[in-house]
Amino acid sequence: METRPRKILSIDLTKKEYEVKSFEDLNSYIGGVGLGFKLMEMYYDKNPLIFAVGPLNGLFPFASKTAVVINNDGVIEDIYLGGSISLRIRYAGLDAIVIHGVSREKAILDITNAGVSFKDPSEDPETLGLPGKRSVIKVDGSKILLGGYFTTPEHYLEKEFTDKNISGIVVTGTELINIRDFDKYEDLYKKILNRKDELSVLEGTYPSCSNCPMGCGKSKTGEMGGNVLLHSLVACQYADRIYTDVGVVFSCLNVLGYNYTHEDIESLPKLIEQTLRRIS
Amino acid sequence: MPKILKISFPEKCVGCEMCAIEAQRQLRKIGLDGALIRVFRNTNSKLGNIEYALEIDPRISSLNVDKIQKICPKGVFEVEETD
Numbered sequence: 001m002e003t004r005p006r007k008i009l010s011i012d013l014t015k016k017e018y019e020v021k022s023f024e025d026l027n028s029y030i031g032g033v034g035l036g037f038k039l040m041e042m043y044y045d046k047n048p049l050i051f052a053v054g055p056l057n058g059l060f061p062f063a064s065k066t067a068v069v070i071n072n073d074g075v076i077e078d079i080y081l082g083g084s085i086s087l088r089i090r091y092a093g094l095d096a097i098v099i100h101g102v103s104r105e106k107a108i109l110d111i112t113n114a115g116v117s118f119k120d121p122s123e124d125p126e127t128l129g130l131p132g133k134r135s136v137i138k139v140d141g142s143k144i145l146l147g148g149y150f151t152t153p154e155h156y157l158e159k160e161f162t163d164k165n166i167s168g169i170v171v172t173g174t175e176l177i178n179i180r181d182f183d184k185y186e187d188l189y190k191k192i193l194n195r196k197d198e199l200s201v202l203e204g205t206y207p208s209c210s211n212c213p214m215g216c217g218k219s220k221t222g223e224m225g226g227n228v229l230l231h232s233l234v235a236c237q238y239a240d241r242i243y244t245d246v247g248v249v250f251s252c253l254n255v256l257g258y259n260y261t262h263e264d265i266e267s268l269p270k271l272i273e274q275t276l277r278r279i280s
Numbered sequence: 281m282p283k284i285l286k287i288s289f290p291e292k293c294v295g296c297e298m299c300a301i302e303a304q305r306q307l308r309k310i311g312l313d314g315a316l317i318r319v320f321r322n323t324n325s326k327l328g329n330i331e332y333a334l335e336i337d338p339r340i341s342s343l344n345v346d347k348i349q350k351i352c353p354k355g356v357f358e359v360e361e362t363d
């Protein structure tokens with residue numbers, strides 16, 4: 001089992017405070033939905049809105065989703081948001097953002113790496129953060145859109161933003177990730193990118209998720225449910241032929257310096273199921 | 281002969297950032313800090329239209345621009361040879 005601490009940005013809307021916590025004991029949850037469910041258990045009483053990325057985000061193609069975990073009136077939902085935000089969270093050096101409490105006045109959360117500014121809603125979120133390195137989630141008419149386009153199934157984000165009195169979230173990431181064996185990493189990146197034809201979605205000319213060349217029409221509304229390994233990594237469901245191949249997954253994790261065993265990967269679905277059962 | 285990476289068809293850009301990430305990889309960087317290509321959403325585009333704008337740092341010419349052109353899935357770039 002690898003022992004890389006998970007870095008969580010916890011934002012308390014009620015107190016307008018934030019802190020970065022490093023957890024040594026969350027390795028078995030890998031990331032994405034696994035990490036998101038565990039954080040939901042840990043912060044359950046605070047009714048959190050959780051954005052969790054996985055070990056492949058920002059590093060490998062077709063791994064561009066962010067797991068969003070919410071408590072929908074007692075039902076824990078996991079939904080997957082496309083666009084650029086998974087890269088921004090990863091490049092902010094974070095594994096997850098946990099937003100809890102309720103803001104007294106409407107607020108925009110301007111997150112840069114591990115820092116948060118609580119901004120007045122009169123500010124235009126598009127002017128916050130750093131251009132070319134930010135993702136903007138904001139109210140657009142009756143919808144909450146990421147990058148003016150991407151949304152989540154069932155309007156779950158709209159409900160969360162309303163309940164928590166949030167009018168926008170801007171995430172900027174300016175950190176760099178070190179990889180020990182860069183040549184091996186690059187070789188693997190190219191091999192996976194060359195498997196583009198194995199994706200079960202057609203290439204298109206729609207706005208694309210970052211680090212995915214497909215421009216498909218499916219990413220707009222995100223994903224819901226599905227394979228827990230994919231969604232812990234957090235890869236796109238249409239790349240399942242690639243990222244449910246345990247050999248590929250191990251190669252990716254290994255080149256990034258993770259030391260998971262087959263047992264760790266095999267026990268993940270059960271671990272997630274048990275966690276979900278405890279909080280449902 | 282030096283080569284120049286030109287943004288010839290910005291209207292084709294789908295915002296995937298493959299070009300920016302490739303350029304960073306050539307610099308052996310993972311992340312967008314100091315990126316030589318930046319991709320922005322054009323917030324001035326017509327209602328309902330999502331368009332992207334790109335900016336290239338001239339230092340890009342020190343990289344393998346053919347690889348950057350090739351990784352773009354939509355053919356946004358052209359490579360020009362200069363004297």
